[in-house]
Amino acid sequence: MKESRFVNVELHSRYAFQVMQELRVREELCDVVLCINGAKFKAHKIVLAGCSPYLRAMFTNGMLETEKNLIEIHGIENGTMELLLEFMYTGAIELTVENVQNILQGASLLGLLSLRNLAAQFLQSQLEPSNCLGIQYFADMYMCGELERAARNYIYQNFRDVIRTDEFLQLSEERMFTLLKSDKLRVTSEHQVLEAALSWIQWDPFSRTESACQLLEHIKLALLEDSYLEDVVLQSEFVRNCPKCQFLISKAIVTKQDDMTLSLVTPRPQPPSIYVVGGRNDTHCQLKTMERYDFLHDKWETVALMNIARTAVGTTNLDGLLYCVGGECALVDMQEHTLYLRSMEVYDPTLRDWIPMAEMKVARSFIAVVAVGRILYAIGGEDRSCSFDLVERYDPRTQTWSVAPSMRRRRSGAGVALCDNKIYVAGGYDKTLHTDRASVECFDLEVQEWSFVAEMEKARSGLSLVAVDQHLYAFGGRFRHTEQYFDLVERYNTMSQQWTTITSMNTPRAWPGVAKFEGRIYVIGGFDGSNRLRSVEVYDPETNKWTYISSMLVGRAGCGAAAI
Known part of the structure; x- marks a missing residue:
C-alpha cells in the first residue's frame, strides 16, 4: 500500500487565471492601477509580478512604486496596454499587421519574452520589399537579433526590388x-x-x-x-x-x-536563379551555352559558355556552385565518333566563370548526379558499349574521386533525388539488355547499401526525379521499345512506399532539365518525340497544378539544370 501519491491537475492554473481575469474585468480585488497617458487600468499585483520581470522589480525592489497603488507607465499606448494585460491574464493575443510593432515594443519594455518572440516571428513572416528596411531598423532598435538578421538577409536577397520602394529612398x-x-x-x-x-x-x-x-x-x-x-x-x-x-x-x-x-575586385553574388546548361538543340548540335532564369523579370539570358560543348550532362548545385559532370559530344556527324567525357567543370555565379575540376575515373554520359552534404555522387550512365551500375563520389575538399558501392542494376538516363538522407535512383536504360527500367533503387548513406523499393508504373529512361518533403516526383521520359514519350508524372510516398499518378505535364518531355526553388519544380526543355523544346513548365505540389513561365532562348534536350 502506497502511503503517498503526487498528483498534477493540468487545468488548475489555467482555471485560476481565468477566474483572475474575470475579477480584473469586474474590477474586483484589484490592488494596483496602471496609469497610461491618463488612462487607468486596474489589475492585481501578484499577476503582473508573475508575468513581467519589469513590474516585479518595480513592486519588490524597494523602488518608489513599491508602496504605491497608482503606477505611471511610459512608452506604451493605451490600446496596446489593454492587449498586454489581457495576454498576461489569459496567455492569448491577436497579432495583426497594425498592432504587432506596438505589441513588440510593449512586450520588450515589460519583459514579456515569449510574446516578444512571437511578435518578432510574426513580423518576419510579413517581410516584403516595401517594409523590410523599416522592420530591420525596428528590430535593431529593440535588439531583436534574429528578426534583424532575417530582415537584413531579405534585403540582400531582394535588393533589386527593395531599391524601388519609398523606404529605400528615405x-x-x-x-x-x-x-x-x-x-x-x-x-x-x-x-x-x-x-x-x-x-x-x-x-x-x-x-x-x-x-x-x-x-x-x-x-x-x-x-x-x-x-x-x-x-x-x-x-x-x-x-x-x-x-x-x-x-x-x-x-x-x-x-x-x-x-x-x-581580379581582386570580387563581383557581388547573383540573385537566386535557375541555370540551364548544355544539351542538344538539333540532331547534330551539342551546346556549350548556358542560360540563366531571372525570377524577378521572368526572363532568360545567356551567360558564360562552358569550356566544352556537352549533352546528356549531369548537373547539381553543391555549396552554391553549379557542377557539370561527364556527358558526350559528337566529333563528326556520326554516332560512332561520339566522345564520352570524364571531365567536370564548375560554374561560380559570383566569379561568373567556369573552372575545370578533377576528372571522373570512367567517361560516361546520361549520368545521374546528386549532392549529399558536401559530397557529389555520379551514378550510372553509359558509353558506346554499355550502361553502368558504377557510382563515383567526389569530395571538393580533397578534389578527388573515389568509387562507392555500385547499384544493383545498370542504368543510364535515370532520375536521381535525395530524400531523408537516402539517394533514390529511378528508371533508366540498360544498353546490354536493350530495355528501359521501371525499378527504383535506394542507397542508405548510413549503411552504404543499395536496396530496391516499389517500382514505378511505367518503365522509362530520360526522366527527371525531384524530392519535395516526403515525396519523390518522376517527370516524363521515354519508353524506347515503342518510342513513346511521356507527359506522365508519378509521385512516390516514402512513408507508405507507394507510387500514384498525378496531374500530367502539358507537354511530353524526355531528357529535360529540372530544378526546385521555393517548393516549386521547374521542368525545362526536353524532347517530345519531334522537337527539342524551349518551353518551361512549373509544378506546384500544393495545388497539383502546372503553369508555364517564359521559354528559354534555345530549345535543348539532354541539358542539365539547377537552382542556385
Whole structure:
C-alpha cells in the first residue's frame, strides 16, 4: 500500500487565471492601477509580478512604486496596454499587421519574452520589399537579433526590388553607406548598385549630392564597362562638379586595364536563379551555352559558355556552385565518333566563370548526379558499349574521386533525388539488355547499401526525379521499345512506399532539365518525340497544378539544370 501519491491537475492554473481575469474585468480585488497617458487600468499585483520581470522589480525592489497603488507607465499606448494585460491574464493575443510593432515594443519594455518572440516571428513572416528596411531598423532598435538578421538577409536577397520602394529612398546616409558596402547584395550586375545610389541622391539632391563621393567608394566601379563609366557616370552632374568623384572613376578605368588588380575586385553574388546548361538543340548540335532564369523579370539570358560543348550532362548545385559532370559530344556527324567525357567543370555565379575540376575515373554520359552534404555522387550512365551500375563520389575538399558501392542494376538516363538522407535512383536504360527500367533503387548513406523499393508504373529512361518533403516526383521520359514519350508524372510516398499518378505535364518531355526553388519544380526543355523544346513548365505540389513561365532562348534536350 502506497502511503503517498503526487498528483498534477493540468487545468488548475489555467482555471485560476481565468477566474483572475474575470475579477480584473469586474474590477474586483484589484490592488494596483496602471496609469497610461491618463488612462487607468486596474489589475492585481501578484499577476503582473508573475508575468513581467519589469513590474516585479518595480513592486519588490524597494523602488518608489513599491508602496504605491497608482503606477505611471511610459512608452506604451493605451490600446496596446489593454492587449498586454489581457495576454498576461489569459496567455492569448491577436497579432495583426497594425498592432504587432506596438505589441513588440510593449512586450520588450515589460519583459514579456515569449510574446516578444512571437511578435518578432510574426513580423518576419510579413517581410516584403516595401517594409523590410523599416522592420530591420525596428528590430535593431529593440535588439531583436534574429528578426534583424532575417530582415537584413531579405534585403540582400531582394535588393533589386527593395531599391524601388519609398523606404529605400528615405534611408539615412549612414544606413545607405552600410547597405551599399555589403558584399552580400544579390544583383545581376554592379550597374544595379550604382543606379540605386543615383536614385537615392536624386530623391533629395540638395542635401545628398555631398554624399556622392562616399557612395562611389562603396561601388565596385571597375566592374562597369568603360563606355558606361565615361559616357554615363562621368557625365552625371554630381560627378562633373566633384574632383574626388572624377578621381574614383579614373582609378576604376585604370584598374580595368590591369588584369591582376581587376581580379581582386570580387563581383557581388547573383540573385537566386535557375541555370540551364548544355544539351542538344538539333540532331547534330551539342551546346556549350548556358542560360540563366531571372525570377524577378521572368526572363532568360545567356551567360558564360562552358569550356566544352556537352549533352546528356549531369548537373547539381553543391555549396552554391553549379557542377557539370561527364556527358558526350559528337566529333563528326556520326554516332560512332561520339566522345564520352570524364571531365567536370564548375560554374561560380559570383566569379561568373567556369573552372575545370578533377576528372571522373570512367567517361560516361546520361549520368545521374546528386549532392549529399558536401559530397557529389555520379551514378550510372553509359558509353558506346554499355550502361553502368558504377557510382563515383567526389569530395571538393580533397578534389578527388573515389568509387562507392555500385547499384544493383545498370542504368543510364535515370532520375536521381535525395530524400531523408537516402539517394533514390529511378528508371533508366540498360544498353546490354536493350530495355528501359521501371525499378527504383535506394542507397542508405548510413549503411552504404543499395536496396530496391516499389517500382514505378511505367518503365522509362530520360526522366527527371525531384524530392519535395516526403515525396519523390518522376517527370516524363521515354519508353524506347515503342518510342513513346511521356507527359506522365508519378509521385512516390516514402512513408507508405507507394507510387500514384498525378496531374500530367502539358507537354511530353524526355531528357529535360529540372530544378526546385521555393517548393516549386521547374521542368525545362526536353524532347517530345519531334522537337527539342524551349518551353518551361512549373509544378506546384500544393495545388497539383502546372503553369508555364517564359521559354528559354534555345530549345535543348539532354541539358542539365539547377537552382542556385
